[in-house]
Structures are given as structure tokens and as C-alpha cells.
Amino acid sequence: MSPVLRSLAGQAIAHPDDTALIGDQGSLSWSQLHEAGQTLRAWLRERQPRTVALYADNGPLWVIADLACLAEQIPCVPLPLFFSPAQIQHAIDDCGADLLLCDQPEPESIPLAVRSKQGQYMTLGEQQFWAFPLITLQGNAPDLRETARITYTSGSTGAPKGVRLSLEAMESVASSLCLATDARREDRHLSVLPYATLLENIAGIYAPILAGATLLCPSLSRVGLQGSSRFDPGRLVQVMRELEPSTLILTPQLLQGLVEVLQKTRQAPHPGLRFIAVGGAVIAPQLLERAQRLGLPVYQGYGLSECSSAVTLCTPDQQRRGSVGHPLPHIDVRVADDGEILVKGALFQGYVGTDTPVIDADGYWHTGDIGHFDDDGFLYVAGRKRDIFITSFGRNVSPEWVEQQLMVQAPIVQACVLGEEQPFSIAILVAAPEATPQAIADAIEQANHQLPDYARIGDWILADAPFTLDNKLLGPSGQPLRHAIQQRYADRITQCYQEAS
Incomplete structure (x- = not known):
């Protein structure tokens, strides 16, 4: 049995009435979360979809749908809310998804060319969702055996690439993150990034469940996010004050906005906040130092979707200026003679439409990033090889x-x-x-x-x-x-x- 699902079931037995998840409209106990996942799993079993596309805001429904797909071993394809209709249609056609789970009755970004006009309304306790049959290109049903997640990333062409991931790979990352961050039942993880972002999916759902921690999943607008690049840091500060998280994940731009608001308002983070992971782009050391002077416990990390998200992470005991930290326990990292970072462990299964990723004779995948190790094993990332x-x-x-x-x-x-x-x-x-x-x-x-x-x-x-x-x-x-x-x-x-x- 999956460690994440086993932990969920164990929490439902050992701590049935403890709070597992808090959303905008209320909370779910561990027993309620487990029961909702099992109910949706049974519903999916009756319909036997080939692949499920998930299009929803952060909240309980996203978590329940994700867990139900894992339990029923159905590949799940998170569709980012900021994707254009063309990108969404491409993703659906590319992966052959035949069922859409959605938190709205008329998802305007989902083209009618690929979905039925009216979805089936369903409820899971107080959670409501709609299910839409999807129309995919004839014969376009890739072999997704052993694939649990397809996460779509977009390059310079704007055409999303589907990264195929196994549950084993994602759970190995989640377990490593629990160890590196000293995750515990008392934790309250606030999800600021969209769950459709692989790192938030793994570190914001799977890792807290493994630790028996509480998931805080307010809507994206409530934490100040609109689309992929508009951010109101004042809203995030307010949510942090209301929900008192102990851990969260930010990108450099989100961290900069948070730092500027705290400096202007002279506010201090609440004492229970103990770990903020920062990644997604190269971070100026001065920004991390400004955050630390304000009392924000920020730790830089590095990862890629093709490596099931996190690869390295700084921690309170192991951090160095400008570094992204040591490799996590599940993974092996090298730097080639030309400076390219190479990774082995928890690798993707390939892109949709390809059999396996291209790895070298020693089993390493070439990331396309440039970096170096110092004498103490800390990794430093300079940027993308192709952008230099x-x-x-x-x-x-x-x-x-x-x-x-x-x-x-x-x-x-x-x-x-x-x-x-x-x-x-x-x-x-x-x-x-x-x-x-x-x-x-x-x-x-x-x-x-x-x-x-x-x-x-x-x-x-x-x-x-x-x-x-x-x-x-x-x-x-x-x-x-x-x-x-x-x-x-x-x-x-x-x-x-x-x-x-």
C-alpha cells in the first residue's frame, strides 16, 4: 500500500476527530477526509476513467480528488488555472484524459470542443464538484501504466509538455522532505502555491499526510494569488496571521512581496512559523538575508518536475550563503565537467508520447542547469545552460x-x-x-x-x-x-x- 494512503488510513483510525484539513468553508477531520476519498474512489471505480483531469482551486476538493485517484490507481492530470484554453486543450488531447473533475459548473477555460456542455453535479459531504466527460482525439490514448501523475510544464514555445511520474517517485520525495524539514504532527502547512504546481502537491499534501500534520488550503485568491504572476502580499500576511502556519513554500517573487510588506508595516511573523522553503528560480542572497533579518525562517531549495520536484534543500543545520543546500536523501547529484547538474533517483518516466527519459551510461539525467559543489557538498545553481x-x-x-x-x-x-x-x-x-x-x-x-x-x-x-x-x-x-x-x-x-x- 502507498505510504501516503497508509498514513491517511492510520490517522483516520488513531486520530479520527483531529483536524486534517482547513479550507475556506470549514475543516475536515482525518476520518472525514479518509471517508470522502473512499467515496470518490468508489464513484471513480464505477465509471473506470482512463485518465482524470483535475481543474480546481486550492481547497478540500483538490486534495480529495488527488487521493481518490491515487487509491484507484488512475493517472491524474492537474490543469493549472492560469493555463490558456489552447494549453488546456493541448494537455487533454496529449494525455488522452477522458474525465474532468472540476469545482465549477461552467469552466470557461475548458473548451467545449473537448468537454460535454453540462457536467454531473456531485457532493462529498459539504464539498461539491462537477464531472465532465472529455472528448479526446481519436486513438490518442498513450500508455500510462505505472503513471500516477502527469504534470504539465510549459517552455518557450508555450506548448505544455506532460511529465509522467510514478507514485513511488513522488512519495520518495515527500519522505525526504519530511526528514529534511523535521516534519511533525503539530505542523500546520499553508499552501500558497497552486496544488497544480508539483512541489506544492508533494510538499503541501503528501508530506503533511505522512507526518500527520494539518493541511491549510485556502483558495488562491485568499492568499493573494491571481493567475501566474499577480500577487497581493498583504492578503498573504493576513492569512498567515489568521491561520498561523508553521511551514509554507514560496517562490522568490512571492518572498520579495512578503518581505516588503513586513518591512513597511513593521510586522513580525508569528512565533510558530519555523520553515519557509523558497525555490523555483535563482534567488539573490540579499533577499534571503533581508527575510532572515525580519525573522522569516527561509531556506533555499532546488528541484525540477522531471526529478519529481525537490532535489536539494537548505535546512536550519545545513545552510550556506548562495547555496541551494545538500541533495535530499533519496537522490544522487553530480556536476559534469562542463558544469551541468546531473541527477539520479526519483526521475520521471518520460514525457507523454515518449517511452523513457534519456539518461547517460551511469543512470544520470542531464538537467540542463549549470552549477557547482563546494568542498562541503553544498550545491550552487547558476541558471539554465541554454539561457547562458x-x-x-x-x-x-x-x-x-x-x-x-x-x-x-x-x-x-x-x-x-x-x-x-x-x-x-x-x-x-x-x-x-x-x-x-x-x-x-x-x-x-x-x-x-x-x-x-x-x-x-x-x-x-x-x-x-x-x-x-x-x-x-x-x-x-x-x-x-x-x-x-x-x-x-x-x-x-x-x-x-x-x-x-
């Missing part, structure tokens, strides 16, 4: 590193750094509403002080609008789509270099 550009002076620059140095400055909200085969780098910047040109220039100067001369910003362009999913300048995980941004601002970039020559 070479200046006209032959220097390698990781733009993500430079962008984090820029975005830690208050006047700068978003940044995209470019400079392939050029004498200096240019930054395309989205500024804070109140930022003046002088404030932006001063912020760049501050960032440049933290950088070697070859990586410093030589000129900058103020973007016409924020980078978003809608204008196709931002990827789903919050990364700037460099090629698209370079094309959008090509004339102004050319003008900057011409004026400097």
Missing part, C-alpha cells in the same frame, strides 16, 4: 543571476537581461508604479555593485507593459520568455547598442 549567453569579450553570463540582483531592488518588479555577442548587457525592466527614472537608475547601480564587471548592466529599457501570460512574455512558472521579449523590443535594443558604439 557569451558576451563579445568571451565572458559567460547567466541572465537569471543578474535578474535576481535587479529584482531584489524595490523599484524593479520584473527584469529580462540580454547580451549575446554584445559588449555589455541590456535589461528590459518592468518598474514599480511609483518608481522614477532616477530611482530605477540608482537601483541598477546598486545591483551592479553586487556583480562582476562583465555581468553588469550597461543600459536599460523600460518595458511598455508587465510581462504576462496574456502578452506571451512570461512563462507559467514566472520566467521571462527571453526570445519573445527580445523580439518585442528589438528596435530599441539595437538603438541602445548603436548609440553606445
Whole structure:
């Protein structure tokens, strides 16, 4: 039996009336959560769907549906709420999902071309959901045996890739995270990231269940998230004050927003908050230090969907400035001669439509990230191998590193750094509403002080609008789509270099 499901059943017997989960509309005890999962499992067994797509906000329904699919061994495909209708249709067609579980009666983002017009209304205690049969491309039913989860990630093309994961791989990560974070029954984990994000799915549902901890799952709007890139940190501060979590996960941008609000309001985090994992992008050390000075227990980590999320993590006893920590117990990490990070353990089964991932002769998967280990085994990540550009002076620059140095400055909200085969780098910047040109220039100067001369910003362009999913300048995980941004601002970039020559 799955360790997660075994722990759930055990908690329902040993602590039936203790609170397992708290959502916007109330709470569920361990016995209620287990019973709801079993009820939905029985419903799924009657219908025998091939693959289930899950489209819902954070909340009890998401957790129940996930657990029911695990118990019935049906592949589950979380669909991010910020995906466009075209991306959703691609994901459904790609994986051959034939049933949609949804928390709304008319999901406008789910094209009618792939779903029935009216769903079947169902209730699980006080939880309500709708089930829609899905229409997939004829004959498009990939072999998903041994696959428990398909998580879709989007690259620069915008066409999501389905990463196939086994339950064993995901549970090995969850067990490692329990050990690394010293998870305990008294914990209260607040899910800030969408459950459709693999890390939150594993660390925010599976790990707390293994530990017997309480899941705090408010809706995304309640914690201040809208879409993939709009965030109101004031709402998060309010939820943290109301729910008093002990653990949570943030991206660098969310952490920066939280830090700025706490600094402005002179608020302190509540004393029970003991572990904030931060990952998803390169993080400027200064941001972590600002957070720590405010009393936020922040610890940087590193992971990829293809590695079932987390690979390394700093902890209270093992942390170092600029490092993403030591490898977790379930995994083996190497760095190749060219600096590429290689991983073995808890790897994905391949992308949808492919048989197995491409691994080398020693069993390692090449991540495409660049990094190095220090003498004490701490890993440092510089950025994506494919994003590194070479200046006209032959220097390698990781733009993500430079962008984090820029975005830690208050006047700068978003940044995209470019400079392939050029004498200096240019930054395309989205500024804070109140930022003046002088404030932006001063912020760049501050960032440049933290950088070697070859990586410093030589000129900058103020973007016409924020980078978003809608204008196709931002990827789903919050990364700037460099090629698209370079094309959008090509004339102004050319003008900057011409004026400097």
C-alpha cells in the first residue's frame, strides 16, 4: 500500500476527530477526509476513467480528488488555472484524459470542443464538484501504466509538455522532505502555491499526510494569488496571521512581496512559523538575508518536475550563503565537467508520447542547469545552460543571476537581461508604479555593485507593459520568455547598442 494512503488510513483510525484539513468553508477531520476519498474512489471505480483531469482551486476538493485517484490507481492530470484554453486543450488531447473533475459548473477555460456542455453535479459531504466527460482525439490514448501523475510544464514555445511520474517517485520525495524539514504532527502547512504546481502537491499534501500534520488550503485568491504572476502580499500576511502556519513554500517573487510588506508595516511573523522553503528560480542572497533579518525562517531549495520536484534543500543545520543546500536523501547529484547538474533517483518516466527519459551510461539525467559543489557538498545553481549567453569579450553570463540582483531592488518588479555577442548587457525592466527614472537608475547601480564587471548592466529599457501570460512574455512558472521579449523590443535594443558604439 502507498505510504501516503497508509498514513491517511492510520490517522483516520488513531486520530479520527483531529483536524486534517482547513479550507475556506470549514475543516475536515482525518476520518472525514479518509471517508470522502473512499467515496470518490468508489464513484471513480464505477465509471473506470482512463485518465482524470483535475481543474480546481486550492481547497478540500483538490486534495480529495488527488487521493481518490491515487487509491484507484488512475493517472491524474492537474490543469493549472492560469493555463490558456489552447494549453488546456493541448494537455487533454496529449494525455488522452477522458474525465474532468472540476469545482465549477461552467469552466470557461475548458473548451467545449473537448468537454460535454453540462457536467454531473456531485457532493462529498459539504464539498461539491462537477464531472465532465472529455472528448479526446481519436486513438490518442498513450500508455500510462505505472503513471500516477502527469504534470504539465510549459517552455518557450508555450506548448505544455506532460511529465509522467510514478507514485513511488513522488512519495520518495515527500519522505525526504519530511526528514529534511523535521516534519511533525503539530505542523500546520499553508499552501500558497497552486496544488497544480508539483512541489506544492508533494510538499503541501503528501508530506503533511505522512507526518500527520494539518493541511491549510485556502483558495488562491485568499492568499493573494491571481493567475501566474499577480500577487497581493498583504492578503498573504493576513492569512498567515489568521491561520498561523508553521511551514509554507514560496517562490522568490512571492518572498520579495512578503518581505516588503513586513518591512513597511513593521510586522513580525508569528512565533510558530519555523520553515519557509523558497525555490523555483535563482534567488539573490540579499533577499534571503533581508527575510532572515525580519525573522522569516527561509531556506533555499532546488528541484525540477522531471526529478519529481525537490532535489536539494537548505535546512536550519545545513545552510550556506548562495547555496541551494545538500541533495535530499533519496537522490544522487553530480556536476559534469562542463558544469551541468546531473541527477539520479526519483526521475520521471518520460514525457507523454515518449517511452523513457534519456539518461547517460551511469543512470544520470542531464538537467540542463549549470552549477557547482563546494568542498562541503553544498550545491550552487547558476541558471539554465541554454539561457547562458557569451558576451563579445568571451565572458559567460547567466541572465537569471543578474535578474535576481535587479529584482531584489524595490523599484524593479520584473527584469529580462540580454547580451549575446554584445559588449555589455541590456535589461528590459518592468518598474514599480511609483518608481522614477532616477530611482530605477540608482537601483541598477546598486545591483551592479553586487556583480562582476562583465555581468553588469550597461543600459536599460523600460518595458511598455508587465510581462504576462496574456502578452506571451512570461512563462507559467514566472520566467521571462527571453526570445519573445527580445523580439518585442528589438528596435530599441539595437538603438541602445548603436548609440553606445
